[in-house]
Amino acid sequence: MKRRAILWLPLALVLTLLVTFWRGLLQPDDHVIASQMVGKPLPEFAAPAILPGRPGIATADFRDGKPRLLNVFASWCLPCVAEVPVLMRLKAMGVDVVGVAVHDTAPALEQFLARNGNPYSRIGSDPQSRIQLSLGSAGVPETFVVDGKGTIVYQHIGVVAERDIPNLLEKLGQRP
Amino acid sequence: MIAEAGLAALWLGAALALAQLVLGALALRPAQAALGRAIAPVAIVQALFVSLAFACLIAVFMRSDMSVLLVAANSHSAKPMIYKIAGTWGNHEGSMLLWVTILGLAGATIALFERKLRADTKMATLAAQAAIALGFYAFLLFASNPFARIAGVSEGQGLNPLLQDPGLAFHPPTLYAGYVGMSAAFSFAVGALLTRNVGPDFARAMRPWILGAWVLLTVGIVAGSYWAYYTLGWGGWWFWDPVENASLMPWLAATALIHSVTVLATRDGLRAWTAMLAVLAFSMSMVGTFLVRSGVLTSVHSFAVDPERGIFILALLAIYIGGALTLFALRVGTVTEGTRFDVVSREAALVANNLLLTVILVVVLAGTLWPLALEGLNGAKISVGAPYFNSAAGPLALVLMALLAAGPLLRWRSDRPGLVLRRMAPALLVAGAAFAMLVLFGGTIGVLPLLGLIVAALIGAASLAPLWKRNLARTPLFTWGMVIAHLGCAVSLAGMASDSAFTQENLAAMRPGEVQKIGPFAVIFGGLQEMPGPNYAALQGDLLVRWGSGEPFIMTPQLHQFSDPPMITNQAAIRTFWDGQLYLTIGEKEMQGRWLVRMWWKPFVTLIWLGGFMMALGGTLAMLGRVKRDLSARKAVA
Numbered sequence: 001m002k003r004r005a006i007l008w009l010p011l012a013l014v015l016t017l018l019v020t021f022w023r024g025l026l027q028p029d030d031h032v033i034a035s036q037m038v039g040k041p042l043p044e045f046a047a048p049a050i051l052p053g054r055p056g057i058a059t060a061d062f063r064d065g066k067p068r069l070l071n072v073f074a075s076w077c078l079p080c081v082a083e084v085p086v087l088m089r090l091k092a093m094g095v096d097v098v099g100v101a102v103h104d105t106a107p108a109l110e111q112f113l114a115r116n117g118n119p120y121s122r123i124g125s126d127p128q129s130r131i132q133l134s135l136g137s138a139g140v141p142e143t144f145v146v147d148g149k150g151t152i153v154y155q156h157i158g159v160v161a162e163r164d165i166p167n168l169l170e171k172l173g174q175r176p
Numbered sequence: 177m178i179a180e181a182g183l184a185a186l187w188l189g190a191a192l193a194l195a196q197l198v199l200g201a202l203a204l205r206p207a208q209a210a211l212g213r214a215i216a217p218v219a220i221v222q223a224l225f226v227s228l229a230f231a232c233l234i235a236v237f238m239r240s241d242m243s244v245l246l247v248a249a250n251s252h253s254a255k256p257m258i259y260k261i262a263g264t265w266g267n268h269e270g271s272m273l274l275w276v277t278i279l280g281l282a283g284a285t286i287a288l289f290e291r292k293l294r295a296d297t298k299m300a301t302l303a304a305q306a307a308i309a310l311g312f313y314a315f316l317l318f319a320s321n322p323f324a325r326i327a328g329v330s331e332g333q334g335l336n337p338l339l340q341d342p343g344l345a346f347h348p349p350t351l352y353a354g355y356v357g358m359s360a361a362f363s364f365a366v367g368a369l370l371t372r373n374v375g376p377d378f379a380r381a382m383r384p385w386i387l388g389a390w391v392l393l394t395v396g397i398v399a400g401s402y403w404a405y406y407t408l409g410w411g412g413w414w415f416w417d418p419v420e421n422a423s424l425m426p427w428l429a430a431t432a433l434i435h436s437v438t439v440l441a442t443r444d445g446l447r448a449w450t451a452m453l454a455v456l457a458f459s460m461s462m463v464g465t466f467l468v469r470s471g472v473l474t475s476v477h478s479f480a481v482d483p484e485r486g487i488f489i490l491a492l493l494a495i496y497i498g499g500a501l502t503l504f505a506l507r508v509g510t511v512t513e514g515t516r517f518d519v520v521s522r523e524a525a526l527v528a529n530n531l532l533l534t535v536i537l538v539v540v541l542a543g544t545l546w547p548l549a550l551e552g553l554n555g556a557k558i559s560v561g562a563p564y565f566n567s568a569a570g571p572l573a574l575v576l577m578a579l580l581a582a583g584p585l586l587r588w589r590s591d592r593p594g595l596v597l598r599r600m601a602p603a604l605l606v607a608g609a610a611f612a613m614l615v616l617f618g619g620t621i622g623v624l625p626l627l628g629l630i631v632a633a634l635i636g637a638a639s640l641a642p643l644w645k646r647n648l649a650r651t652p653l654f655t656w657g658m659v660i661a662h663l664g665c666a667v668s669l670a671g672m673a674s675d676s677a678f679t680q681e682n683l684a685a686m687r688p689g690e691v692q693k694i695g696p697f698a699v700i701f702g703g704l705q706e707m708p709g710p711n712y713a714a715l716q717g718d719l720l721v722r723w724g725s726g727e728p729f730i731m732t733p734q735l736h737q738f739s740d741p742p743m744i745t746n747q748a749a750i751r752t753f754w755d756g757q758l759y760l761t762i763g764e765k766e767m768q769g770r771w772l773v774r775m776w777w778k779p780f781v782t783l784i785w786l787g788g789f790m791m792a793l794g795g796t797l798a799m800l801g802r803v804k805r806d807l808s809a810r811k812a813v814a
Contacts, residue, residue: 007508010452011501014459017545018494021466024548025486076683078763078772103683133563 047124075112182232190313200303223284262345301367357389362458398788422464603638628673653801661794668787695777
């Protein structure tokens with residue numbers, strides 16, 4: 001009797017598969033992907049300093065009651081150059097911006113900051129993309145709004161442009 | 177006129193397939209067995225008509241007949257002739273017609289040349305083949321007519337520029353022929369189950385088809401992997417993209433089937449399991465076609481997405497696979513147990529091979545479909561990426577590879593562990609030496625790549641052991657095939673492990689004149705120039721590369737900007753050395769006079785594809801060896 005049931009198992013598995021396919025076909029993908037990380041606490045990480053005189057960044061640093069921007073970037077990333085002026089403006093408005101530099105080296109980063117300006121109060125190094133991946137970030141640049149308790153409030157994928165400033169300020173809890 | 181002739185030939189082919197199915201069903205009753213004699217001629221004529229239909233479609237593409245909808249939508253009069261012809265199967269309708277054409281030719285080949293099988297099993301096999309063909313005929317005639325006309329169009333819409341590549345022009349037909357070869361194995365299994373004839377004869381009849389299909393799938397996957405490597409410009413050779421997985425899953429099942437069919441043919445064991453695997457291998461081919469064609473999963477491969485067609489393929493999937501598995505459940509109880517064997521024996525090693533391959537298949541299938549299942553359950557959207565596949569399938573594949581070293585050295589039915597160890601001693605010594613070398617000179621290497629390199633050395637030596645103390649001139653062709661295919665596994669594994677252990681990467685935004693280091697090379701960015709292409713505008717980076725103090729040479733990665741349809745593709749510049757490849761690409765955007773240049777130095781990466789082609793060569797030799805032996809046996813009888 002048991003052997004009998006096992007023989008029908010492949011058919012049952014295939015039918016499950018077919019039902020899954022059927023449902024997948026009936027609900028076509030709308031290609032809008034909401035961030036999975038919003039509303040969740042920052043994953044535990046400690047990114048060591050990469051430049052002398054510029055401290056690294058760890059999860060504990062986000063729990064000081066002050067909301068801030070966490071910018072995932074790299075000196076080799078050309079679009080990242082484009083958003084530096086916007087990050088500088090946010091800094092001028094009193095926003096604390098911290099950076100995680102992905103796959104980067106100290107000399108290249110030094111040059112990047114000297115050429116484009118430095119909006120970051122702290123820069124942590126993420127040589128293997130581990131922190132980037134744990135944040136649910138797939139590319140550079142990406143920017144996270146983190147509240148004073150270390151919870152991710154918002155994830156911005158791609159270059160931060162001038163027009164994104166009001167939205168970011170609102171998520172940070174600051175009036176524009 | 178040509179289009180109408182093609183459509184007529186397609187209808188006639190469909191009618192003959194119906195006749196083939198009905199005749200086969202009737203002839204299974206002893207009273208009407210005489211009808212069975214008509215099946216083979218019907219199968220041959222069906223193949224002729226469907227080939228004629230396919231030839232007509234190629235003709236309208238070659239003439240750029242824009243009054244045919246399919247040509248207008250997928251071709252362009254200014255395209256080079258080879259891409260006009262390749263355009264025939266570079267689209268949904270044409271590829272389905274290609275599928276049913278190869279299916280017809282496979283049926284005709286069985287009808288003409290298959291003599292080993294019992295007559296009733298052969299009839300049932302051809303009837304099953306006709307049933308599969310009928311589904312695809314219906315699909316073509318009712319849901320995707322390739323010969324439909326359109327009025328008032330004077331120029332075509334072009335072909336997806338990514339597909340304008342000589343390698344890729346022949347990539348889909350190779351994979352399709354492989355899938356169809358799996359359909360032959362499926363038909364043999366259905367025929368054998370229907371006529372209660374699951375035994376060595378069935379295994380021997382099915383074996384050349386599985387080997388042939390496996391070779392084509394291997395070539396298709398290896399070529400597709402190299403294509404992705406040089407054209408996507410990511411420096412990777414396997415991305416675990418749903419469409420890649422769709423070709424990998426039937427390959428895994430076919431690899432298992434090749435090994436289990438050997439047990440059935442040689443030792444009359446694993447009867448039910450082999451029939452099950454034949455069904456599974458074709459199921460995976462169909463699931464692959466469904467995933468690729470329905471657009472149910474998001475992939476970098478952009479095919480025309482049409483849910484209605486997806487439902488049609490889904491219905492075919494349900495009928496064939498559901499039907500075959502029902503037949504399996506009903507009939508396999510009547511398949512008596514085959515010959516038994518010991519825990520230490522060639523059969524047991526092959527069972528372990530089958531189990532591991534099946535588990536890897538399940539891992540890949542689960543990872544590919546998990547996003548779909550989860551979205552169906554609670555609407556969550558996830559993507560399953562390379563880390564899952566690498567960490568779940570990688571170690572399993574390594575265990576499989578380690579077993580591969582021992583398998584061919586085991587005796588059939590029963591063996592002694594001590595003797596096996598003695599036969600493996602030279603290979604174990606080689607693996608130990610490799611380990612010592614890597615620890616001393618290899619620098620820091622991750623655990624998996626390190627194990628990979630050691631296991632590669634182990635298989636490399638062990639796969640040659642079956643030739644030890646043998647008269648090489650008298651060694652049968654299929655033994656050579658096995659040795660070369662297994663050696664290919666070692667070569668490929670060495671390439672993969674070396675790529676992940678030793679690859680160096682440098683991403684830099686460079687100004688003209690700037691110098692960057694990568695591996696043993698110095699790269700100087702000379703600047704960019706625009707180069708007009710036949711139907712695209714190319715931006716070319718000029719990079720001067722120097723190895724040590726040697727003669728410098730120029731490498732020119734390009735960006736291709738197609739206007740119709742608008743699309744940018746990345747052509748990496750790759751230079752192959754005996755010990756690796758230098759891989760350079762340029763990025764898309766200019767920023768303050770700087771350009772993003774990506775540089776990789778990949779030691780021994782070419783071994784990945786070399787090993788793949790060795791596996792295919794081994795499979796080909798094994799197939800030829802089997803066919804040759806069958807033919808000479810037939811002569812001896814006559």
